[in-house]
Amino acid sequence: MGQSWAILFAWAGYRVCVFDPESAHVMTVFTEICKWVKELDADGATRRNRTVDDTLERISVTNSLTDCVTDSIYIQECLPGDSSLRSEILKQVDGVMGADTIVGSSGMTLPSLLSADLTNRRRFLTAHPVDPLIYTTCVELVPAPWTATESCDRTSQLMANIGQTPVMLLREQEGFAACGIESAILEAGYQLIKDGVCDVADVETGMTEGLGMWYWCMGMFDVQHLNRNGWQDFCIRGGDMVLGIQKDINFFERMGGDTARNIEKDLSVHVPLDQLQKGRRWRDRRLSSLIKFKNTLEQRDSQDGDI
Structure with a gap:
């Protein structure tokens, strides 16, 4: 650091x-x-x-x-x-x-x-x-x-x-902002695996090929603001759905035990524990490429007068 x-x-x-x-x-x-x-x-x-x-x-x-x-x-x-x-x-x-x-x-x-x-x-x-x-x-x-x-x-x-x-941040808060959001995502994915809804690979695919395709260039509120006719339209049309999902997912459980061991076992198929540094280099190369790509897009948007 x-x-x-x-x-x-x-x-x-x-x-x-x-x-x-x-x-x-x-x-x-x-x-x-x-x-x-x-x-x-x-x-x-x-x-x-x-x-x-x-x-x-x-x-x-x-x-x-x-x-x-x-x-x-x-x-x-x-x-x-x-x-x-x-x-x-x-x-x-x-x-x-x-x-x-x-x-x-x-x-x-x-x-x-x-x-x-x-x-x-x-x-x-x-x-x-x-x-x-x-x-x-x-x-x-x-x-x-x-x-x-x-x-x-x-x-x-x-x-x-x-x-x-x-x-x-306007005031201090445990988890701050980004880590608080990350914790909620981790908890949701963890519960899907623990409850036998999805395996690790499919939860990860849902992020990389689904939500991640949005989130690399816009935040969660912008996504729904654009997907619907504005954010309030999403709240009216999708509010009950979101509330129902939140009630159905058993949040507030400390991660660990057999579920954690099984998740690590599945993750280690792609990146064994003795190859974490190699995995980090793979991640860093892709993040570096994404930064270059984002900079190129931002320069083009600025020249074209886009949002």
């Missing part, structure tokens, strides 16, 4: 400093960044017309937190999921950050839980990207109750500057 952020900011022309308290580890991180930038360039997957040398020249590493954050305009925290470790490091950052610096957390922890005791909590929010960050542009910006509006606005503009598409 941290490597992805570093590359995105460097591609956009910003100077980036990566911090890790262990000298050996931080040098390994830089080596991995160098390797990845070259691979992305070779694949034609860079978002900006910036050379490998120019990109890497903008990235430095350090094991000194003070050196890292001094004179920074923005800090992106990318620590592992342990919230206690995250809170500890953020307190250290809070003590050395500049008077105008904003801190964004990449994690899923509610920002109010991380920033309640920070002196600079008005300049703290969550900036949670959708994985894989290099190939997807959505980033959810989630304020704590005390986060200043200016901090949200500046972060939103910064994300736009580096090629991300910010989704600004």
Whole structure:
């Protein structure tokens, strides 16, 4: 995650400093960044017309937190999921950050839980990207109750500057926006398999060859707005159907047990557990191609004056 952020900011022309308290580890991180930038360039997957040398020249590493954050305009925290470790490091950052610096957390922890005791909590929010960050542009910006509006606005503009598409939540909510939607889709698919309605392959096909054909270019509300005579027409004509389906599906069950084992068994036919990295590369190549295709379509639509 941290490597992805570093590359995105460097591609956009910003100077980036990566911090890790262990000298050996931080040098390994830089080596991995160098390797990845070259691979992305070779694949034609860079978002900006910036050379490998120019990109890497903008990235430095350090094991000194003070050196890292001094004179920074923005800090992106990318620590592992342990919230206690995250809170500890953020307190250290809070003590050395500049008077105008904003801190964004990449994690899923509610920002109010991380920033309640920070002196600079008005300049703290969550900036949670959708994985894989290099190939997807959505980033959810989630304020704590005390986060200043200016901090949200500046972060939103910064994300736009580096090629991300910010989704600004009006208040914090467990699961945020994108992950909340994803959780509902996962639960629905899980129940179809558990109840013996479909097998894994057919549920996946329903997404890739059905809903996914819509969702790569428009959201769920736009889909029904266009399929019917506007969104309210869909609510009138389809509201009872949707409500009936929601009542019929047994939501709110924790996923696990035999159903989870059977799903993984079926998934592993196509991507065995020892070949997950190969599967990720397959995914990334397709996401990279989709980005190029979308950019081409958007340029054409802009020239033609389409919606």
